[in-house]
Amino acid sequence: MNGQSIIAGLLMVLMAAAGCTTKSSARRQAAEAFAAGQNQAMQTLASQGPEVIVLGPVRHSRVPWEEGLTLAEAIDAADYTGMRDPRSIVLRRAGEVVEISVRDLLRGTANPPVLPGDVVEIRR
Numbered sequence: 001m002n003g004q005s006i007i008a009g010l011l012m013v014l015m016a017a018a019g020c021t022t023k024s025s026a027r028r029q030a031a032e033a034f035a036a037g038q039n040q041a042m043q044t045l046a047s048q049g050p051e052v053i054v055l056g057p058v059r060h061s062r063v064p065w066e067e068g069l070t071l072a073e074a075i076d077a078a079d080y081t082g083m084r085d086p087r088s089i090v091l092r093r094a095g096e097v098v099e100i101s102v103r104d105l106l107r108g109t110a111n112p113p114v115l116p117g118d119v120v121e122i123r124r
Helices: 003-018 023-048 071-078 102-107
Strands: 051-055 062-064 088-093 096-100 119-123
Touching: 051 071, 062 071, 071 088, 071 119, 088 102, 096 102
Parallel strands: 051 119
Antiparallel strands: 051 062, 088 096, 088 119
């Protein structure tokens, strides 16, 4: 062995002893940590159960979903805090957007059921 290979070998031993990692090892560790964090987040969401998200002037933006929950019940459960009736209500579901007439909702003629994952946006 020549002097350079001995030095290179000693450097590798020292790096291993010092806890240095290679780029590929660091990437692997980062990917494993990311996957573990994603799994934990999914477990937390799953343990909370299905919900409907209500955006706008409300006290509780996350409303637990249950069978038969209607739009009016979801808004009531979210505790609407507006001083006046909303200007508009938008229901977003699986990429579709439907505007609900506030007047019809208040009359009871438009009160669709909401599903888990729906987003209700109340606009002032």
